Each structure stands twice: as C-alpha cells, then as structure tokens.
Amino acid sequence: MNYTYTVEGITCSGCEAKVKDDLSKVEHITKVDISKENNQAVIIMSQHVKLETLQKALGGKNSKYQISLPNSKPTSEIKAESCCSSDKGESTTHQHNHSNEAGKYYCPMRCEGDKTYDKAGDCPVCGMDLVKEPTSNQITQYTCPMHPEIVEDEPGSCPICGMDLVPMEPSDSEDNKTYERLWHKMKIAMLFTIPIFIISMSDMIPNNPLYQIMELEYWNWIQFAFTLPVVFYACWMFFERAWKSIVNWNLNMFTLIGIGTGVAFLFSIVGMLFPEVFPAQFKTENGTVHLYFEATAVVLTLVLLGQLLEAKAHSRTSGAIKELLKLAPKEATVVVDGVEKVISIHNIKKDDILRVKPGEKIPVDGKITEGTSTIDESMITGEPIPVDKKEEDKVSAGTINGTKSFLMIAEKVGSETLLSQIVQMVSDASRSRAPIQNLVDKVAKYFVPIVVVISVITFIVWWQFGPEPKLVYGFVNAIAVLIIACPCALGLATPMSVMVGVGKGAKLGVLIKNAEAIEKMDKIDVLITDKTGTITEGKPSVEKIVVKDGDEKDVLGKIASLNQSSEHPLATAVVNFAKTKEVAFSNVADFDSVTGKGVKGSINQELILLGNKSLMEQEGVADFSAIEKEVIAEQQLGKTVSYIASNNKVVGFITITDAIKKTSVEAITELKKQGVEVIMITGDNENTAKAVAAELNLTDFKAGFLPQDKLQYIKDLQAQGKVVAMAGDGINDAPALAQADIGIAMGTGTDVAIESAKITLVKGDLQGIVKAKNLSHAVMRNIKQNLFFAFIYNVVGIPIAAGVLFPILGILLSPMIAALAMSFSSVSVIANALRLRTIKI
Structure with a gap:
C-alpha cells in the first residue's frame, strides 16, 4: 500500500537521508522515497502504520521533523535548523506550503501523453492548468464533532466529551481549489473591467455626460489605472504562460492571447504618453490617440471567464473516477476472538474476519465464511439486480450489502482489490491517447505560427487596401485574428471524450485499458469467442x-x-x-x-x-x-x-x-445486426461445437483448436484486412487475446487473460461486448463532433475576424467579441463530451 505524507523540516540532503533512514527502520515499512523539494514522503507499507508511530521514529513531537497527512491543517511554524550547519549557525523558519497538495497532476490536453507532474502548475507545452488525478490511497483521520482539535488515526471516542469520533472529510479537492482561485481573480477582474467598459462605451452616448465631469485625457488615465489590476494581478498568468511558450517554442493559445492583448496594452500606454509619435489616422478629433485599454481588460476578463468555466467542467469529466473512489467505505468491523471492533479500512490485513452489517459497503475483496445475503453489485458490474450470495461466494469492495449480516474473510486489501484496480485502470485509460489524436497534433504543431502569419497579413492588407483610418482597421482586425484562434478546442476534442467515455464504461462494467482500444473497438468486423466461460457459464x-x-x-x-x-x-x-x-x-x-x-x-x-x-x-x-x-x-x-x-x-x-449463458444468444444476435461476424473457436470436439453453434446461430465455428491454432487463425483473418476482436477467459486464450486487434477478457477469468486484453468485462458476459461496441461508437462519434466544432470554429472564425465579410456585409469582429467566442469554444467542446455521461448504451 502506498501512502503520501508531508514532512516539515527537511532543509538539505542530509536531512533527506536521515528522515529516509529513520522511517525505513519502522516495522511494516518496505520502501521510503523522500523529496526535499516539495517536503513529501511516499511510503510503501505491508500494513498501515499509525501516524504517531511515524512521528515517534522521527524523534517525537518535539523533533524538527514533523510528519503529517497532505490534507491536515498546517502545523505551527517550526524552527528548522539545518543539520549541515553548526550549532551556532543561523536557523531558518519553515512552514509547509499547502498550495500544492501532494499527488499526481496531468495536462487535460494530454500534450505529453500519460506524463504526470508532482506539483500543480501549468502545462509546459500548452500552458493549461494541470489537473489533479483522483487518488484512492488517502488516509482517513477521525475528529470529534464537538472538539475539532481532537484528531486521531483510528475510530474511537473523544477524550474530552466521550462522543464517537467521526471520519474527517478531505479538504476541498484540487478542482475546487483551482475553481475558487480563478473565481477570486474573476471577481477582481470584473470589478475593474466593468467601469473601464462603461467609460469606453460612453462615447456612443450623445453629449457624453462623462466628459462634462472630466476631459477625455483624464478618463484615459482612469482607464489605465483600472487596467493595471486586471493585467498584473487577475490575468498576469496568461502573460507568464505566453512568455514560457515563446521561450520554449511550444506555441499555444496563450501565445496568441499574450501577443494580442500585450500589443494592445503597450500601444495604449505609448498612445497616452506620447500621442505625437502616431499618425493622424490613430487620433480622435480632439487630437488624442484611440486607446485600447477597454479591449485589453475585456478580452483578458473573457479569457479568464473561459478558464473558469473550463475548470468547472473539468471536475465533471473525471466524475466517474471520483464516484468510484467514494464507493470504498472508511471503516470496517473486524472480529477478533468473537469481539467486534471498528477499525479504519487501511488497517485491514489479509485473513482478517470482518462483519458486514445490513446496508453497509463491503470494505475489501474476500469470500463469505458465515451467513447469506443479497449484494448490490451495480456499481461494479453495471447490473441493477442484486445478487444472492452464500458461504464460499466471492464479494467485492465497494458493493453494498442487503438486509442480512454476514462474516467474510479478507483476501485482497488496499490496492489489490477489484475496486482499486478498476480506479487505476480507468485513471490510466483516461490519460491515454487515441490514434485519431495524431491528426490533431499535426495540425496543432503549425496552428499558432499560421495564425500569427495570418494576423500580420491581415494588418498589411487593411493598411494597403482598407478604408480610412487604414492603420486603425488593420491594427484592430489583426488583434481580433490572434484572439479568436483557439488551438485549445482542438487539443481538448479527443481527451475529453475519452475521459468521459472511459468513466461511462466503468459504470457499465466495461473496463477499457487505453484510448486506442476505444477507437479500434468501433471498427471491428469479426469477433472470435471462446466457448467455456465466455459463451457458457464457465461453471461446468x-x-x-x-x-x-x-x-x-x-x-x-x-x-x-x-x-x-x-x-x-x-x-x-x-x-x-x-x-x-x-x-x-x-x-x-x-x-x-x-x-x-x-x-x-x-x-x-x-x-x-x-x-x-x-x-x-x-x-x-x-x-x-x-x-x-x-x-x-x-x-x-x-x-x-x-x-x-x-x-x-x-x-x-x-x-x-456447461450451461450457455442466457445473454449469449441476445448478444450474438445484436452483434450480427451491427455487421460483426461472430466465430466460436474452441478446443472442444466437432460435435459439441456444432451443437452450440447451431443453438446460438453463429456465423461460423472452429473445433479442436489448440492455443497456437487460435493464434494462427487470428493472424490469417488480419492478413485478409479484418479488424479482429477476441473474447476469452483462460490462460490458453492469452496469446490470441494479445494478437487480436482488441482482446476482450472476461473479468471472471484468469489474471493472465485479463493482463493480455485491452478490454475487460467485469461480469464476464457477452452482453458486455455489445456495450463496449456501442460505447466505442458513441465515443468516436463524440470525438468527431468535437473535432468538427473545433475545426469549423477556427476555419470560419479566423477569416471573419480578419474582415472578409466587411466588403460584402460591412461586418467586423471586435477583439472583445472574438475573445468571448474563443473562450466558449473550449467550453462547448467539453460540454459536448459530457453528453456521453447520459447516453444509453
């Protein structure tokens, strides 16, 4: 079991080595990794070790090294004296920075595939906010509802008032923190942008009442002052990202935003301070230069609004993983010598006897040793009907007990449980890249440079052939071209659909190993299926x-x-x-x-x-x-x-x-309707295979096939140009599962078969293949819709921003409208991907 802690007081490599050595000596700890850069300790334990035990190993409560959970409240400041300095050396004050909660972070656009980062921040390629990966290994602590200062590692009673301790809810998720940070900046931006916009738009009012209060020159200074908090506080991160993108030559959306708004802002400052350097085309009747403080502030605020909406939407795309994580209970009842005791789920060990009461969630994987019940397994298998369970039957973590109590023996705990493996598989698949993404990458590589060139051409064309004031038209339209272009909509089109689709599949009991499997599953035209345990019950x-x-x-x-x-x-x-x-x-x-x-x-x-x-x-x-x-x-x-x-x-x-599964006939009929040939390959004899094939109305069957025969048959089909899926559950199916374009393992089968497959059906039912086929079709259709929206948006939007409609319809696109359109383009792509959550498969 892996656990992540915060360790305060590490100031040098010597400290790092000492903490690692001290913790490694603790019983049940098998490995310790320390990072002094982010004050983090990742500890692998054979069974959970109490926090107080870890602190004792580091020297107790008064030690300079203080270990705590990532989500716990900050400790008071600790005087941390470097172990490399003399006793008389200066001591330094260290306080843990909780802005970067320990964990893994990834780019929502998958710019670097499945690469993750240890800290929150911006993607070095596209500049977008990194998203925190949901994790299931957070340790629960317990507190008193009356005395919140009481914090314990295990359930019990409050030493002050005697009340039962309750599990502490984890602090706000990283998604919420990002959203709250952006919302705070959004309020600041709006506070200053709205007055700037009103001042600027007052020019459209006859006998502008504002000019009766002050002259335009002074209002320009007020606009400048109000723009400063927007540029240098609320939206300064956009300029930082733009600068990084240029320095690293990873040109992205923020490159365009930074150039466009930066040029407008600097132009306005120079125009306000040195109006004499500009030609008459840039000046008003009063001799002042047309300034673009309002365009700068409004564009940046609208881009910030887009980021705010994206942050809210991102939290919903990973909702499936978060819902899976919530399935695991925080506590369990262990029975020792006939005495029941409530313990943290992290303290459960293999072979523990657990009592599961009516309505409780099953804490770990195991089997019933005493009693019977009905179990709601819908959260794992996708099937709504409760399953009857008796002694010796297997039960899985996260499923819900019915109205009876029973005893069970813990067989798989921590990361070994089916629920943990599902969470990990869904998380990994969500961060994988579909082959169709390669097309997007090629386009995105040249997108930003092309947009910059188009912007320059726009300025030159308006300057040479536009109406007066030519320079003003050219300047404004060139900025509009930069602002409206949105490479993010292209980049988000595929990964958002994949993430939501993989989560949807997990709810249906269809576990998808990677995005490539989704794309290929939609293209299959031949399904090879084993007989025993696949078409049949597998309980001969x-x-x-x-x-x-x-x-x-x-x-x-x-x-x-x-x-x-x-x-x-x-x-x-x-x-x-x-x-x-x-x-x-x-x-x-x-x-x-x-x-x-x-x-x-x-x-x-x-x-x-x-x-x-x-x-x-x-x-x-x-x-x-x-x-x-x-x-x-x-x-x-x-x-x-x-x-x-x-x-x-x-x-x-x-x-x-071995009885044929009731759903096999329905599933095979549906697959054949979708144009998929269903061929049964079995090691059984010709007569038995023929009887089963006739009952199921299969396209074809092959009998007496050894593992190498199955493998060769699939190769022969692939040589004919067929896209082949193989469904099986045994060790002898593993080579064929690996060779097939899509290997589909029954979750009821062997670990070898599941490891060799790209899709696993938790329930081990052919009906799951129909679900997988329908899901892959829905995801690929959704991806194509997103790509269409993103491509058509840029193909139509950029020319309009450049002014191609002006000679015909007299229509121009202001940078502010362009910013609004750009911001909502990415949000529309995410919103379309979220539709996958509600489709019926």
Missing part, C-alpha cells in the same frame, strides 16, 4: 460417468486425483463431483497437462489418461469402437465428453455440461 458440472471396464468409484477416484493438479474448470468439476461421491484420492506421479487435449499421470504405476480423442491418439490408445457411438451422441447434445484410459486402454468416459 459432471452429468455422469460411464465405466465399461472396472469399478466406477475406483476409476472416478483416479481421474479426480489426476485433476487435483489441473487449473482447468473441467478439472474442478470432476474433483467436486468426486468429493460428493466420497471417493478415495490417490497420490499422482509424473503429472502432465497437455494443453488443449487433457491430462495424464501415474497412480501406483498405472498410466491414467483423461482427455479428448487427440490425447488418446497421441498416447497410442487405438480402440474406441466400444464407446464411440455413446460419446458422439452426448457431444451432439452440446456436452463435453472426456475419454478415460488406463494403461493405453479406454475404460470409459465422463460427460460434463
């Missing part, structure tokens, strides 16, 4: 055993003993069946699992074989005539039949059934 059971030569119980005991060493679901079915018959198990020597064929081994020097016809032929078993007709009859009913041989002689067979 023995229907009967037929023994032609020997004692039935003895033969069953031998094949069950053989299957104890196999991981295959069919083997489990045989073992479970044998246990119900209370047969004796034997020791097996020379066990061998023959992939795609069966198993073999020696019991008391007797060679036992259990498998399909291929295994029998491989081992030299020749005589099938006595039972072959019976076997074929069972296979034609869709059942799996394994031959049993002893010392190279067939002695009988065992029939295993």
Whole structure:
C-alpha cells in the first residue's frame, strides 16, 4: 500500500537521508522515497502504520521533523535548523506550503501523453492548468464533532466529551481549489473591467455626460489605472504562460492571447504618453490617440471567464473516477476472538474476519465464511439486480450489502482489490491517447505560427487596401485574428471524450485499458469467442460417468486425483463431483497437462489418461469402437465428453455440461445486426461445437483448436484486412487475446487473460461486448463532433475576424467579441463530451 505524507523540516540532503533512514527502520515499512523539494514522503507499507508511530521514529513531537497527512491543517511554524550547519549557525523558519497538495497532476490536453507532474502548475507545452488525478490511497483521520482539535488515526471516542469520533472529510479537492482561485481573480477582474467598459462605451452616448465631469485625457488615465489590476494581478498568468511558450517554442493559445492583448496594452500606454509619435489616422478629433485599454481588460476578463468555466467542467469529466473512489467505505468491523471492533479500512490485513452489517459497503475483496445475503453489485458490474450470495461466494469492495449480516474473510486489501484496480485502470485509460489524436497534433504543431502569419497579413492588407483610418482597421482586425484562434478546442476534442467515455464504461462494467482500444473497438468486423466461460457459464458440472471396464468409484477416484493438479474448470468439476461421491484420492506421479487435449499421470504405476480423442491418439490408445457411438451422441447434445484410459486402454468416459449463458444468444444476435461476424473457436470436439453453434446461430465455428491454432487463425483473418476482436477467459486464450486487434477478457477469468486484453468485462458476459461496441461508437462519434466544432470554429472564425465579410456585409469582429467566442469554444467542446455521461448504451 502506498501512502503520501508531508514532512516539515527537511532543509538539505542530509536531512533527506536521515528522515529516509529513520522511517525505513519502522516495522511494516518496505520502501521510503523522500523529496526535499516539495517536503513529501511516499511510503510503501505491508500494513498501515499509525501516524504517531511515524512521528515517534522521527524523534517525537518535539523533533524538527514533523510528519503529517497532505490534507491536515498546517502545523505551527517550526524552527528548522539545518543539520549541515553548526550549532551556532543561523536557523531558518519553515512552514509547509499547502498550495500544492501532494499527488499526481496531468495536462487535460494530454500534450505529453500519460506524463504526470508532482506539483500543480501549468502545462509546459500548452500552458493549461494541470489537473489533479483522483487518488484512492488517502488516509482517513477521525475528529470529534464537538472538539475539532481532537484528531486521531483510528475510530474511537473523544477524550474530552466521550462522543464517537467521526471520519474527517478531505479538504476541498484540487478542482475546487483551482475553481475558487480563478473565481477570486474573476471577481477582481470584473470589478475593474466593468467601469473601464462603461467609460469606453460612453462615447456612443450623445453629449457624453462623462466628459462634462472630466476631459477625455483624464478618463484615459482612469482607464489605465483600472487596467493595471486586471493585467498584473487577475490575468498576469496568461502573460507568464505566453512568455514560457515563446521561450520554449511550444506555441499555444496563450501565445496568441499574450501577443494580442500585450500589443494592445503597450500601444495604449505609448498612445497616452506620447500621442505625437502616431499618425493622424490613430487620433480622435480632439487630437488624442484611440486607446485600447477597454479591449485589453475585456478580452483578458473573457479569457479568464473561459478558464473558469473550463475548470468547472473539468471536475465533471473525471466524475466517474471520483464516484468510484467514494464507493470504498472508511471503516470496517473486524472480529477478533468473537469481539467486534471498528477499525479504519487501511488497517485491514489479509485473513482478517470482518462483519458486514445490513446496508453497509463491503470494505475489501474476500469470500463469505458465515451467513447469506443479497449484494448490490451495480456499481461494479453495471447490473441493477442484486445478487444472492452464500458461504464460499466471492464479494467485492465497494458493493453494498442487503438486509442480512454476514462474516467474510479478507483476501485482497488496499490496492489489490477489484475496486482499486478498476480506479487505476480507468485513471490510466483516461490519460491515454487515441490514434485519431495524431491528426490533431499535426495540425496543432503549425496552428499558432499560421495564425500569427495570418494576423500580420491581415494588418498589411487593411493598411494597403482598407478604408480610412487604414492603420486603425488593420491594427484592430489583426488583434481580433490572434484572439479568436483557439488551438485549445482542438487539443481538448479527443481527451475529453475519452475521459468521459472511459468513466461511462466503468459504470457499465466495461473496463477499457487505453484510448486506442476505444477507437479500434468501433471498427471491428469479426469477433472470435471462446466457448467455456465466455459463451457458457464457465461453471461446468459432471452429468455422469460411464465405466465399461472396472469399478466406477475406483476409476472416478483416479481421474479426480489426476485433476487435483489441473487449473482447468473441467478439472474442478470432476474433483467436486468426486468429493460428493466420497471417493478415495490417490497420490499422482509424473503429472502432465497437455494443453488443449487433457491430462495424464501415474497412480501406483498405472498410466491414467483423461482427455479428448487427440490425447488418446497421441498416447497410442487405438480402440474406441466400444464407446464411440455413446460419446458422439452426448457431444451432439452440446456436452463435453472426456475419454478415460488406463494403461493405453479406454475404460470409459465422463460427460460434463456447461450451461450457455442466457445473454449469449441476445448478444450474438445484436452483434450480427451491427455487421460483426461472430466465430466460436474452441478446443472442444466437432460435435459439441456444432451443437452450440447451431443453438446460438453463429456465423461460423472452429473445433479442436489448440492455443497456437487460435493464434494462427487470428493472424490469417488480419492478413485478409479484418479488424479482429477476441473474447476469452483462460490462460490458453492469452496469446490470441494479445494478437487480436482488441482482446476482450472476461473479468471472471484468469489474471493472465485479463493482463493480455485491452478490454475487460467485469461480469464476464457477452452482453458486455455489445456495450463496449456501442460505447466505442458513441465515443468516436463524440470525438468527431468535437473535432468538427473545433475545426469549423477556427476555419470560419479566423477569416471573419480578419474582415472578409466587411466588403460584402460591412461586418467586423471586435477583439472583445472574438475573445468571448474563443473562450466558449473550449467550453462547448467539453460540454459536448459530457453528453456521453447520459447516453444509453
């Protein structure tokens, strides 16, 4: 489990080494990383260690090194004396800066792919505010509702009043902090911009009443004074970003904003102080120069408004991850020697026995050891109907217990739980790049330089061919071109849709590994699917055993003993069946699992074989005539039949059934309607495969395929130009899942299969493939809509700002209107992406 803390008092490399060494000695701590630049400690623990234990390791409460949670209140200032100085050296005062909360930050435009940063700030490429990645490893502390100064690491009672301590809510999220910071600046900007706008627009009033109070020259000075807080406080960050973009040559939206408003502001200052240097075209009837303080202030304020609205919208795009994080409870009830105790979820260890009461969230992954209940798993699987659970059944963290109480054993805790893995997968996928983004990157690379060139051309054309005052027209329209261009709308088009789409998929039980999977899933025209555990329930059971030569119980005991060493679901079915018959198990020597064929081994020097016809032929078993007709009859009913041989002689067979999932028929029918060929590939025999294919009305089927056969078949389809998806759940499916354009793993399957796949279906149901296909189509359509809005906005907006409509309709676009349009272009792209949250899949 990874935890992040703030450590105050680290002033040099020596301090850094000492803190790391002291913390590393604490029991249950396996690794410590210290960063003196941001006073941060990232600690990996095998089980959670109390904060007071960590502080004690650093020297106690009076130590110069004070460790705390990132969200806790700032401690009082600490006199931190550098360990590298002498006792008489000067001491320095250090107080932790809480403006940058520990965590990971990323650019919403994915300028550098999945790169993250340790601190909040601006993207070095596009200049946008970095967004904090939601995290699930924050440690909960507890406080008294009557005495908030009481803060403890574990639940309990208040030492002052005796009231139960309650979990502390985390401080405002980084999204809210960004929004509040921008809103504060927005209020300052509006406070000064509105008077500037009124003063400027008063020129349109006959017999301007303001001029009766003061002359224009003095009003210009007031406009200048009011513009200063807007430029140098509320919106100074835009100029900083513009400067960085030019220095680093990562030209972006802020390059254009900075140049446009900066030129207008400087022009106005020079015009106010030295009007004599300007030609008559720039002057009013009174001899003063036309100033653009109002354009500067209004444009910057409108850009700030756009940033404010984007910050609000960004918090909603990652809403799915935040909702998943809220699923995890803060507390759990552990049972020790029959005594129940409420503990923090972070203190749960593997093999702990937990009591889950009615209506509570299940704290970790595990299985029920006592009792029964119904569990609402909709937050994990997307299915609204509660699931009945009994002893030995698995339960997952974040799901909600029904009306009964039960005991469970903790099997996976912390980052190992399914919920934590889902959160991590959704977070990683949200930051991945879709191939379609490459087109946008190529356009964006040349976008800003082209806009600057167009702006210069606009000025020259108006200067040479425009009406009087030519220079004024050229100046204003050149600025409008710079302001209206919006590379951010292009940059946000793809990642916003991907983020919302991935979150939507998680709610539906469709876990998408990366954005490339979304794009490819929309293009698939062939679905290859395994049979056992994919089309069928994956819970095979023995229907009967037929023994032609020997004692039935003895033969069953031998094949069950053989299957104890196999991981295959069919083997489990045989073992479970044998246990119900209370047969004796034997020791097996020379066990061998023959992939795609069966198993073999020696019991008391007797060679036992259990498998399909291929295994029998491989081992030299020749005589099938006595039972072959019976076997074929069972296979034609869709059942799996394994031959049993002893010392190279067939002695009988065992029939295993695995029910077809009710949703398989519906899912396959829907996929075929969408033009997807559905082909079943199985290691089972021809007769069984044919019966299943007929029941499901499959496009085609292939029987008796080994893992290498599945792999080769997919390669052959891809060579024909097909886009192939492969759905499977077993180890033998892993090579084919990796080779397919889209590997789809059943969440009920093996970890190897899930690791090899690009999409995982939590419920392990073919209906999830239909959801994944529909979701990918909706996301790609949304991306194309966003790209259309962004491209058409710039293609239409820039020429209008340059003045192409003026000769025909007499229409010009002021820089202020251009700024308003630019600000809302990015917001419109995000708003369109957010529509994905409400679509029906």
